Amino acid sequence: MLIELKDINKTYEGAQPLHVLKGVNLGVEQGEFVSIMGASGSGKSTLLNIIGILDNYDSGEYRFDGSLIKGLSESKAAEYRNRKIGFIFQSFNLIAFKTAVENVELPLFYQGVPRRRRHELAMEYLEKLGLRDWSHHYPNELSGGQKQRVAIARALITHPQLILADEPTGALDSKTSAEVMALLREINRNEGMTMIIVTHDPKVNAQTDRSIHISDGMIV
Amino acid sequence: MRDILVEIWESVRRNKLRTTLTGLAVSWGIFMLIVLLSAGNGVMNTTMSNMSEMNTDAMRVYGGVTSKPYDGLEEGRRLDLTDKDVRLTGSKAFRDVIVDVCPTISTSSLTMTYGKKNFSVYTVGIYPIYTRINRTEILAGRSINDNDIAEARKVIVITHLQAKNMLMNSTDYEKIIGRRVKVGNLSYKIVGVRHGAENENDTDVFMPYTTLKGIFAKSDRVDNIIFTFKGLETDEDHEAFEARYRAAINGLHHADPEDRSAVWISNSFTRNKQMNSARNTLETALWVVGLLTLLGGIVGVSNIMLITVKERTHEFGIRKAIGASPLSIISLIVTESVAITALFGYIGMVLGMMASEVMDSTLGHSTVDIFGEHISIMKDPGVDLGTAVGVTVVLILAGTIAGLFPAWKAARVKPVEALSAN
Numbered sequence: 299m300l301i302e303l304k305d306i307n308k309t310y311e312g313a314q315p316l317h318v319l320k321g322v323n324l325g326v327e328q329g330e331f332v333s334i335m336g337a338s339g340s341g342k343s344t345l346l347n348i349i350g351i352l353d354n355y356d357s358g359e360y361r362f363d364g365s366l367i368k369g370l371s372e373s374k375a376a377e378y379r380n381r382k383i384g385f386i387f388q389s390f391n392l393i394a395f396k397t398a399v400e401n402v403e404l405p406l407f408y409q410g411v412p413r414r415r416r417h418e419l420a421m422e423y424l425e426k427l428g429l430r431d432w433s434h435h436y437p438n439e440l441s442g443g444q445k446q447r448v449a450i451a452r453a454l455i456t457h458p459q460l461i462l463a464d465e466p467t468g469a470l471d472s473k474t475s476a477e478v479m480a481l482l483r484e485i486n487r488n489e490g491m492t493m494i495i496v497t498h499d500p501k502v503n504a505q506t507d508r509s510i511h512i513s514d515g516m517i518v
Numbered sequence: 519m520r521d522i523l524v525e526i527w528e529s530v531r532r533n534k535l536r537t538t539l540t541g542l543a544v545s546w547g548i549f550m551l552i553v554l555l556s557a558g559n560g561v562m563n564t565t566m567s568n569m570s571e572m573n574t575d576a577m578r579v580y581g582g583v584t585s586k587p588y589d590g591l592e593e594g595r596r597l598d599l600t601d602k603d604v605r606l607t608g609s610k611a612f613r614d615v616i617v618d619v620c621p622t623i624s625t626s627s628l629t630m631t632y633g634k635k636n637f638s639v640y641t642v643g644i645y646p647i648y649t650r651i652n653r654t655e656i657l658a659g660r661s662i663n664d665n666d667i668a669e670a671r672k673v674i675v676i677t678h679l680q681a682k683n684m685l686m687n688s689t690d691y692e693k694i695i696g697r698r699v700k701v702g703n704l705s706y707k708i709v710g711v712r713h714g715a716e717n718e719n720d721t722d723v724f725m726p727y728t729t730l731k732g733i734f735a736k737s738d739r740v741d742n743i744i745f746t747f748k749g750l751e752t753d754e755d756h757e758a759f760e761a762r763y764r765a766a767i768n769g770l771h772h773a774d775p776e777d778r779s780a781v782w783i784s785n786s787f788t789r790n791k792q793m794n795s796a797r798n799t800l801e802t803a804l805w806v807v808g809l810l811t812l813l814g815g816i817v818g819v820s821n822i823m824l825i826t827v828k829e830r831t832h833e834f835g836i837r838k839a840i841g842a843s844p845l846s847i848i849s850l851i852v853t854e855s856v857a858i859t860a861l862f863g864y865i866g867m868v869l870g871m872m873a874s875e876v877m878d879s880t881l882g883h884s885t886v887d888i889f890g891e892h893i894s895i896m897k898d899p900g901v902d903l904g905t906a907v908g909v910t911v912v913l914i915l916a917g918t919i920a921g922l923f924p925a926w927k928a929a930r931v932k933p934v935e936a937l938s939a940n
Contacts, residue, residue: 352839352933372929373843379933380841391836391937395528407521408841452840 299361300459300492301326301349306358308344318344319355320515326494328459331486333495333506341515343464346496350383350462351375363459380408384453384491388465390445392437392452398444399424399433402451409456423451427481443474450481454491461485463495467502479505526854529826540822541862544815544916548863548909551808552870552901557877558804560899562797575787576651577760579607579743579767582782588774597771597780601738606766607745615759617746620645621727624741625734630676630723631700632684639680639721641701643730649712651744657681658691659710666709666726674699674706675724677714704733756788809912816859816916823855823924834928835936844929851928855921856914863913867906874899 301324308319318341326332336342347353348360351367360367362378370378379385392401402420411419424433427447437445446466453461463482467475479502486493495506503509511518530537581597599621606612608619623643630637648654649661657678666673676684681694691711698705706725714720750756760783765775773780827834834847877899931939 347934350839352937373845376838376841376843379839385839387937391839393833393836395532404837405840408837408843408846413521456841 299325300328300330300363301494302359302361303349304359304361306345306348306355306360308341308348308353308355318515319348321358322512322515322517324510324517326492328492329486329490331483331493331495331507333497333503333509334512335498335503335509336512337498340512342496342512345512346462346464346494349460349494350385351378376408380405381456382459384456384458384461386446386449386453386461386463386466388468390437390442390449390469392445392448394437397434397436398429398440398448401437401448402455405452405456419455420451423455424448427451441474442470443477446470446474446478447481450478450485454485454489457489459492461491461493463493465497465499466495467497467499472501475499475502522850522853523857525850526857529830529854530858533822533826536822536825537858540815540818541858541865543818544812544859544862544913545866545869547808547812547815548866548913549870549873550811551805551909551912552867552905553873553877554804554808555801555905556870556874556899556901558800559901560877560881562800563899566793575790576744576746577786578784579603579745579763580741580782580784582779584773584777585779586774586777588777589772591772595773595780597773599740599743599767599781601740602770603767604740604743606770607743607763611766612763615747615749617748618647618651619743619745620647620651621740622648622742622744623727623730623734623739624722625730628702630680632697635684637680637683637721639701639723641674641725641730641734642722643727644724645727647746648744649724651746655713657711657713659695659708661710661712662724662726667728670728670732671726672704672706672729673709673726674701675710675712676708677720677723678711679714679716679718679720680723681708681711702733750787753788753791756785760785812912812916815862816920819855819859819917820920820923823851823921824927826854827851827924827928831928831931831936831939834931835933835939838933838936847929848922848925851925852918852921855924856917859917859920860910860913863909863916867909871901874901 303322303324306319306322307317310316310318322341322345324345334342334345344353348355351362351370354369362382367378385391392398393404396404399417399420402423403416406416406419421430421433424430427450429444429447429451432440432444432448437448440448446469461482466482467478470478482493482495483505485491495502497503579599581599584591584593584595584597587593601621604619604621607616622645625641627638628641630639644662645667646661646663649656654661656675658681659675661675662673665671676694676699678689678691681691682689684694684697685691694708694711697708699708700706701723710724712724714722747759750759761776764778764781764783767781768775768777771780834842837847881899
């Protein structure tokens with residue numbers, strides 16, 4: 299089991315405390331292609347953030363590849379995210395003042411990979427995704443589909459065990475969406491990478507192997 | 519390292535105007551610091567050079583006026599040192615402390631004639647040890663030696679300005695050695711040229727003590743007794759010795775043993791010590807003022823880094839999501855802060871040093887007339903390598919301090935919060 303969630307609870311403190319996750323139990327096997335469906339506010343993004351160690355949880359147990367993820371230091375969490383997890387966001391989250399290839403290189407920079415090797419690898423991945431000619435363009439010179447492919451290259455470059463995608467097609471037209479989904483499917487099949495996609499698009503949902511529905515902080 | 523520099527350059531490039539304006543405050547701070555320190559050095563050098571008669575640790579003793587009645591004699595008596603005082607100074611009584619004794623005598627102003635040139639001079643009769651105690655620099659020929667003393671030779675050591683004048687502005691001082699000048703009614707052979715002060719105030723020409731004594735000073739009067747000493751370590755040692763010596767000399771002149779103005783003792787060791795402590799005080803004060811000026815610049819840099827960090831929150835969120843550790847974020851910001859501070863600081867330092875050079879070439883060579891004396895305002899203003907190193911350290915520290923708080927703020931934001939910023 300790659301991901302194992304037991305009775306996860308998460309409350310956002312504030313004037314009106316918000317109990318977003320109410321005892322979530324979930325298991326995802328290595329190599330699975332899973333979607334998490336739910337209305338906005340259902341807690342699906344929070345769940346994804348906890349799985350991606352971007353956020354912490356209040357109670358319960360989260361095991362990633364067997365090791366307990368609880369109360370990690372920010373440096374330790376950063377290392378997990380860097381080496382084991384790749385993120386794909388709805389808004390792409392590319393760094394605007396870096397070129398496509400520099401964006402793809404960045405995770406390797408934080409691994410301490412030498413400049414030349416980093417650049418070679420990044421170019422390799424961009425080529426795989428058909429973006430070789432766009433490698434020295436800045437994000438604002440790329441189309442939505444191209445940006446998302448750069449983001450995918452950035453997520454893949456460290457060979458993570460897990461890819462987390464938060465509405466990866468949310469900002470794309472239907473044709474590009476289909477292309478991106480096909481790409482993710484292909485990566486899952488060829489590389490055996492576990493993929494968890496948060497979406498509310500039934501078409502995306504239909505392409506995954508398993509769909510998990512979350513409603514009001516609980517898996518239904 | 520190159521990666522970090524590239525990152526800094528990218529960040530600075532996006533905020534050129536802002537960075538430059540902030541940087542200028544740092545430049546200004548460092549500029550002021552350097553200018554203040556170098557002006558301070560100039561003032562101190564002037565003071566030092568005006569008091570540089572004795573360069574070695576030595577004491578100079580000269581007659582004064584009694585300030586207390588003693589032994590039936592009234593106060594206000596003028597005392598002159600005599601050969602008796604010289605003998606007492608060199609006697610067994612003080613051999614534990616006093617090493618070399620050098621009395622000097624001098625004449626009132628005389629005219630020295632070389633060809634058609636006339637110079638107004640003071641002749642000073644000295645022993646060979648005198649030039650050693652004063653570390654007089656002999657530019658050509660030699661100083662007074664033991665044979666000159668023994669034979670009371672009619673020889674003279676003139677200053678380099680006098681020599682230059684005699685040589686029609688040539689500085690080939692060797693040419694004047696062996697020539698003869700007339701002082702009073704007698705002819706003297708020039709045996710040496712000494713490096714005098716760079717102004718016309720220094721008109722002392724040296725002759726053997728015995729020569730001068732034989733010709734001009736028929737009495738047993740002595741102007742100064744200069745002696746070197748050993749074995750005095752602490753201020754207390756110096757005080758105790760001076761009291762003991764004063765009591766003995768005062769005794770010879772029937773003056774109160776504790777009367778400090780009857781015979782003056784000028785101790786170059788304690789005086790240098792006082793000068794040094796004055797110098798340190800001045801320097802500390804200037805550093806404080808300079809650093810406070812710099813503080814304005816540092817606060818500016820810190821402020822700008824805070825704004826930068828706020829603007830880049832989302833970007834830091836992305837970086838954290840793909841694996842940037844808090845430490846890497848902190849080092850990114852601190853390095854940027856240090857780079858900005860150091861770059862603009864160095865600009866300020868270079869400008870400050872240029873200003874010091876300008877100061878040196880203008881104020882440094884100008885003199886003001888006070889009571890008919892030429893006094894230079896600043897001598898060799900400027901800062902040394904140590905100060906430059908000190909300023910560098912200050913810059914790096916300042917940059918680190920300026921960047922630390924913004925960096926800490928950036929590193930502290932949780933990735934989810936940072937990602938949802940903007």
